[in-house]
Amino acid sequence: MNHSAFTSVLGLGCGVIVLCAVVTLWRRSLRAIVRALAVQGVALALVAMTLGLHGHDRVLEVVAVLVLLAKGVVVPSLITRVVRHDVASRETQPLVNVPASLVAAGVLIFLAFAASRSVTALASNATGRLIPYGLAAMLIGFFALATRRKAVSQIVGLLLVDNGIALVAFLATAGVPLIVELGASLDVLLIVVVLQVLATQMRLRLGSFDLDQLAELHD
Amino acid sequence: MLWVILLVPVLCAVPSGLVAWRRAIGWLGVASASIVLAVGIVLAVNVVRGHAAVGYGGVLRADALSAFMVIVIGVIALLATLQGVRYLEAEIAAGRCSPRHASLYAVLIQGFLATMLLAVLAANLGVMWVAIEATTIVTTFLVGHRNTRGSLEASWKYIVICSVGIALAFLGTVLVYLAAQHVAGQGAGALDWTSLVARSHHLDPGVMRLAFALIVLGFGTKVGLAPMHSWLPDAHSQAPAPVSALMSGVLLTVAFYAILRFKVIADGALGPQFARTLLVIVGLLSLVVAASLLLSQRDYKRMLAYHSVEHMGLIALGAAAGSTLAIAAVLLHILGHGIAKGVLFLASGEILLVEGTSEIKDVPALLSRRPVLGGIFAFGLVALLGFPPFSLFVSELNMLRAEFRVGLGWAAGLSLICMAVIFGAVMSHGREMLFGPKGTDTPAVTPALVAVPLIAGLAACAFIGVSVWPLGSLLRAAAHVVAL
Numbered sequence: 001m002n003h004s005a006f007t008s009v010l011g012l013g014c015g016v017i018v019l020c021a022v023v024t025l026w027r028r029s030l031r032a033i034v035r036a037l038a039v040q041g042v043a044l045a046l047v048a049m050t051l052g053l054h055g056h057d058r059v060l061e062v063v064a065v066l067v068l069l070a071k072g073v074v075v076p077s078l079i080t081r082v083v084r085h086d087v088a089s090r091e092t093q094p095l096v097n098v099p100a101s102l103v104a105a106g107v108l109i110f111l112a113f114a115a116s117r118s119v120t121a122l123a124s125n126a127t128g129r130l131i132p133y134g135l136a137a138m139l140i141g142f143f144a145l146a147t148r149r150k151a152v153s154q155i156v157g158l159l160l161v162d163n164g165i166a167l168v169a170f171l172a173t174a175g176v177p178l179i180v181e182l183g184a185s186l187d188v189l190l191i192v193v194v195l196q197v198l199a200t201q202m203r204l205r206l207g208s209f210d211l212d213q214l215a216e217l218h219d
Numbered sequence: 220m221l222w223v224i225l226l227v228p229v230l231c232a233v234p235s236g237l238v239a240w241r242r243a244i245g246w247l248g249v250a251s252a253s254i255v256l257a258v259g260i261v262l263a264v265n266v267v268r269g270h271a272a273v274g275y276g277g278v279l280r281a282d283a284l285s286a287f288m289v290i291v292i293g294v295i296a297l298l299a300t301l302q303g304v305r306y307l308e309a310e311i312a313a314g315r316c317s318p319r320h321a322s323l324y325a326v327l328i329q330g331f332l333a334t335m336l337l338a339v340l341a342a343n344l345g346v347m348w349v350a351i352e353a354t355t356i357v358t359t360f361l362v363g364h365r366n367t368r369g370s371l372e373a374s375w376k377y378i379v380i381c382s383v384g385i386a387l388a389f390l391g392t393v394l395v396y397l398a399a400q401h402v403a404g405q406g407a408g409a410l411d412w413t414s415l416v417a418r419s420h421h422l423d424p425g426v427m428r429l430a431f432a433l434i435v436l437g438f439g440t441k442v443g444l445a446p447m448h449s450w451l452p453d454a455h456s457q458a459p460a461p462v463s464a465l466m467s468g469v470l471l472t473v474a475f476y477a478i479l480r481f482k483v484i485a486d487g488a489l490g491p492q493f494a495r496t497l498l499v500i501v502g503l504l505s506l507v508v509a510a511s512l513l514l515s516q517r518d519y520k521r522m523l524a525y526h527s528v529e530h531m532g533l534i535a536l537g538a539a540a541g542s543t544l545a546i547a548a549v550l551l552h553i554l555g556h557g558i559a560k561g562v563l564f565l566a567s568g569e570i571l572l573v574e575g576t577s578e579i580k581d582v583p584a585l586l587s588r589r590p591v592l593g594g595i596f597a598f599g600l601v602a603l604l605g606f607p608p609f610s611l612f613v614s615e616l617n618m619l620r621a622e623f624r625v626g627l628g629w630a631a632g633l634s635l636i637c638m639a640v641i642f643g644a645v646m647s648h649g650r651e652m653l654f655g656p657k658g659t660d661t662p663a664v665t666p667a668l669v670a671v672p673l674i675a676g677l678a679a680c681a682f683i684g685v686s687v688w689p690l691g692s693l694l695r696a697a698a699h700v701v702a703l
Contacts, residue, residue, distance in 0.1 A: 118425030119394065122401060138390070145383065154379055161386050169393040173400055184389060187352045191382055194359050198375050205368060 006054050007126045013047035014133035016040070017167055018109065021140040021160050025101040030083045030152050034076050037156055040137075041071030044163055048170050051127065060170075063181050070185050071163065075192050082199050083152055095147040105140050112136035119172065127171045134171060138164030151199050155192065162188050220262060221274035221281055224289060224336055227254045232329035240311065240321035245304035248325055252300045255332065256293025262286045267696050273342070277411070280342030283696035284550075288339040288476055290693075291554050294679070295468040295561045296332055299461040301672045302565045303328060306459055309572050315365070324364055324459075330357045331465065335473050345410045347477055348385075348392050351441065354470060355381045362458040362466075373450075373457035380450040384440020388477075391433030395484065398422040398430065412480055419487025428493060431485035434478060435497050441474035442531050445504040452512075455524035456577065460568020463520065467527045468561035472553040475534060479546075479701045482538065491541055491703050498539035499630050505532030506637035513644040518577050520567055522648055523560065526603060529641050530556045536627070536634055537618035545621030546698035551687070552614035556603070558680045559611060562673045563599040566592060569669050579648050584655035591665040593653055595673045600649045602680050604642055609677075610684035 020040035024033045045068035052060030096104065112135035120128050141160025148154060166184070231251035235244045263286035266272060271282040281289070307324060310316035316324075334357055338350035355378060363374035392410070399409040402421045408414060415422075440447035455463045485494045509529035516522040530552070537549040567577075569592055574582045585593030602609035622631040683690060 115429075118423075118429060119397070122397065122423050122426050138386075142383070145379070151375070158379060158382055158386075161383060165386055165390045165393070168390060172393060172397045184349070184352075187349070187356070190356050191378065194356055194378055195375075198359075198363065198371060198378070201363075201366070202371055202375070205371065 003126075006050060009050045010047060010127065010130060013043045013050065014130045014167065014171075016043040017047075017163065018133050018136050018140075021137040021164070022102065022105050024144060024153075024156055024160065025105055025140065026098060028098070030150065031080070033153065033156055034079050034083060037079070037159055038072055038076035040160075040163055041073075041076065042068060044166060044170075045072055047167060051170055063185075066185055067166070070189055071159075071166075074189065075159065078192050078196055079152060079155060082155075082196055085200075085203060093149060094153075095149065101143070101147065104143055108139040108143060109136040112139055131168055131171050134164045134167030134169075136164070137167060140164075151195075151202065155195050155199075158191070158195075159188070220258065220265075221272060221279040221340055224255055224258050224262070224340065225279075225333055227251050227258070228329040228333040228336070232326045232333075235322050235325040235329065238322065239318035240307060240325070241318075242304065242308075244322055244325050245300070245307065248300040248303060248328060249297065251329060251332070252293060252296035255336065256290065256297055259286060259289035259293045263290060263693050267692050274340075277342055278346060279340045280413070281340055282700050283693055284476070284479070284700040285339045287550055287554075287693055287697045288473065289336060291472065291557050292332065292335050292339070292469050294554070294676075295465060295557045298558075298561050298565060298672055298676050299464045299468075300328065302464070302568065302669065303461040305666070305668055306461055306568060306572075310365075310459075320364075324361070327357055327361050327364075328461070328465075331361065331462075331470075335469060338473050339476055342412060343410050344392055344395065344412055344415070344480065347480070348389060351388075351438070351474060351477060352385045354473070355385060355441070358454075358458075358462070358466060358470065361462040362454045364459055364462070365457070367457075370457040373453040377450045377454040380447065381441055384437045384447055386437070387433050387440070388437025391430045391437055391481070394426050394430035394433065395422075395481070398426045398488075412484075415484050416487060419484045422484070422488040424489050427485055427488040431481060431489070431494060432497060434481045434485075435494075435501060438474045438477045438481075439501055442471050442478065442535075443505075443528050444501045444531055444535060445508040445528065448505065448508060448528050451528060452521045452524040455527065455564075456518060456520035460565055460571070463523075463568070464561040464564040467524065467564055468557035471527060471531055472534070472557065475531065475538075475553070479538060482541075483701050486541070486703060495539045495541065495627075498535045499627065502532045502535030502539060503630060503633055503637075505529065505535065506634055506641075510637040510640040510644070513641050513648075516644075516648060517579055519579050519582070519648070519652060520564070520571070520577050522579070522645065523563055523567060526641070526645065527556075527560060529637070530560070530603075533615065533618060533634065533638075536622060536630055539630070540618070540621040540625045540627055541703040542621050542625060543695070543698045543702040544617060544624075546702040547694045548614045548617035548621060550694055550697055551610055551683070551690070552618065554690075555610035555614055555680055555683065558676050559599055559602040559609065562676045562680075563596065563603060565669075566596045566599060566673055569665070570596070573663070579651055582652050584653075584657055586653045587655075587657040587662065588660070589663050589665060591670050595670065595677065597649070597653050598677050599673075600645060602677060604645060605638075608681045608684045610680055610687075613684050613687070 020036040023036040048064035113132040116132045141157050145157035266283050266286045307321045334353040341347040359374045359378040363370050443451040482494050509525045513525045537545050605611045605615045619631045
């Protein structure tokens, strides 16, 4: 793969990842949000695979396939199963409305570029310059976590944070050691399973998974 | 030998998973905790005499600090597994829990122990991160084990907030790896703690600053340090009492152990001031949060939970001072707080079981109605508030001394003000629970299975406070590992 093709594929992947993060703030339908998450997982795998092919790194290629399976296929389908049981599968009342969320996303992307100067300086090559994209996806994930009231939207927020951090890990270090990367991916899968179990139990007990109904514990 | 420690809980989990609950499973858990404690002591003796033990191709490593943490885990696990027998039998008898569900609890407790032990024995910071993350997953199910609305809500909050925290810690770890890669080149060895410490002076300061801030924020979430503490009172009040004891007594400090390990690297790369400033900020913030929220508590389990936030704040301040004296005091405090808080949570579980409520105002006159249980709770509070002869008095005093010596006198002064407020709040809540008009009924008897381990725990806490003798050389050696 020649260098210009390499950088443009990487740039494309990172752009798609941030775009998908923004889409999760924009759309209200939970199905559309989960679809955006799946696309983001695929884009993340694309970035890892490109880096692996370019650096002739067999381990990274294996990791890319695993990411594709875990974040592109398994996790979205698990969340879809939770969504299917929800009658009105829409994010009805986010704490911050959609236009304001989109403005906030713009601010967060700007913030990500400002905050990662020391990191991009150290990894000063084509890949290092893309690190702010990962941070932007992560910050948007935090925003979604803080402002969304549906259990599913919170899971999505968590996964956005995780995908953002994984992107930073791939770009900054050309893949952290395999054992750590495996642990991290496995954990994501486990967390989604745990949250799915909890969401199912909550539905059985509460009839829905609006987190507003969970307000027993307070001071 | 390091493998033995990890294998014991795993092997004990297998038979517990195969059969429905019976008492033997409970005793198996107790045996597992005792073996961990015994091997921990042997390990500590070896490590103090000689060098760090390395196992399994360098993935595991135990220095004095790890050995100390293994002992802390062993002690509290022993107390918690003994009470676990009582908790499960009471739940089954009350029809709130099926025998199968009870053996699931036993399996999860062993998994919880195994993941905490892996966290303190890992040589590689990446593996340590994976282990701490795994504790989150296991404990989520333990928090939700009672399967009530409240416990479901608590476990949801717990896993969402802690997953975010742990994700930040992962980013911090990745950034440390990035900095290390620039100095040492690629490979898993770049996250090896000993080689990172050896090269810490050459790590890029800009990246390390960002990395350590993320580590403190991320692992600080699991420690229960403000501003990421909001999961803690819910999870600790809703979990079964033995789980609360383990979470509050050791899991918080296992996460703090991770911060201590990273602090050495950050100190090498940035000088001591950066880590000190960060830890002072989160420490004081935690103390202020705990003081303001303890005043208005109506639930005694939540009161104990906020008290943990206070103690984690004190530990963070002690670590900020960072001298050998300060770290030794921090480690002693970790042990003392673990035992005292463990005993109190276990006693409060028993109170909840016999009284059926966790409201402070509904359980008056405990000392006259249930003399033994009330007495244990009273002495536990006395220990936790830092009265002599208990070890928390010694450790708090020495942390304050160390803070004055390194010029953190102002922070120590502020922490004393917060401690005074907390002292008053806890004393008044304690008085409401312990004293009051005596009823007409005869004093109730507390089963020996409950009382004996708790009294032994308090006695141990007092013994360490009077004579640091069995721990002195271990504490010194462990403090040298991470002190400035």
